Amino acid sequence: MSEGPLNESELEWLEETLMTYGHDESVMDVSELDGMLTAILSGPVVVEPDRWLVAVWGGEKHIPRWKNDREMNRFLNLCFKHMNDIAERLSDYPDQFEPVFGENDIDGKSYTVVEEWCFGYMRGAALTDWSFLPESLRGDLDLIALHGSEENFERLDTLSEEEFEANIENIRPAALRLYNYWSANPQQPTTLQPVINGTKVGRNDPCPCGSGKKFKNCCLH
Numbered sequence: 720m721s722e723g724p725l726n727e728s729e730l731e732w733l734e735e736t737l738m739t740y741g742h743d744e745s746v747m748d749v750s751e752l753d754g755m756l757t758a759i760l761s762g763p764v765v766v767e768p769d770r771w772l773v774a775v776w777g778g779e780k781h782i783p784r785w786k787n788d789r790e791m792n793r794f795l796n797l798c799f800k801h802m803n804d805i806a807e808r809l810s811d812y813p814d815q816f817e818p819v820f821g822e823n824d825i826d827g828k829s830y831t832v833v834e835e836w837c838f839g840y841m842r843g844a845a846l847t848d849w850s851f852l853p854e855s856l857r858g859d860l861d862l863i864a865l866h867g868s869e870e871n872f873e874r875l876d877t878l879s880e881e882e883f884e885a886n887i888e889n890i891r892p893a894a895l896r897l898y899n900y901w902s903a904n905p906q907q908p909t910t911l912q913p914v915i916n917g918t919k920v921g922r923n924d925p926c927p928c929g930s931g932k933k934f935k936n937c938c939l940h
Contacts, residue, residue: 744777753819754839763906837867859893
């Protein structure tokens with residue numbers, strides 16, 4: 720593999736940064752970021768960095784005021800490094816693809832937590848139009864949405880422990896099937912792409928990533 724996964728200290732720093740600058744509308748941890756990036760890489764069209772980086776923070780008005788360029792650049796570099804690792808696993812090493820789920824320890828027993836990852840996946844899927852997904856794969860997206868949407872929390876409460884654990888086991892293969900379908904059946908991008916805050920970033924406007932540079936000199940290309 721070209722770069723390999725983020726190491727433990729890089730993951731911890733990324734987690735701390737997301738929590739420091741995060742809020743109710745933003746990605747709050749690495750698990751949610753991993754899910755979001757997986758969906759972006761698995762979708763019907765390419766999502767440019769200027770869009771998904773803004774979506775990480777929940778809109779342009781929430782882009783962090785970084786302490787310095789070093790902090791900002793490290794965040795961007797780690798995001799892209801992690802994204803490249805996910806992309807390589809999905810495309811070339813699917814047997815090594817593993818969603819970054821969380822864990823909870825209750826009374827000495829460890830439980831897998833998938834909600835953050837699934838919320839991130841649905842956040843990433845919302846950046847493009849998945850309406851052309853065939854009916855045969857709707858169940859895979861619905862499975863992820865079951866754990867990644869507040870409106871489904873009541874349904875989750877009705878699942879038995881065995882059903883819940885089976886769902887968790889099925890998320891990984893579902894994500895791989897969704898990736899494989901859109902990879903084999905990419906869609907043509909529409910002329911007007913939706914933007915989080917409903918406005919279009921001009922070439923001479925400040926770049927949404929927070930670099931302080933003009934858009935044309937940063938993420939536009």
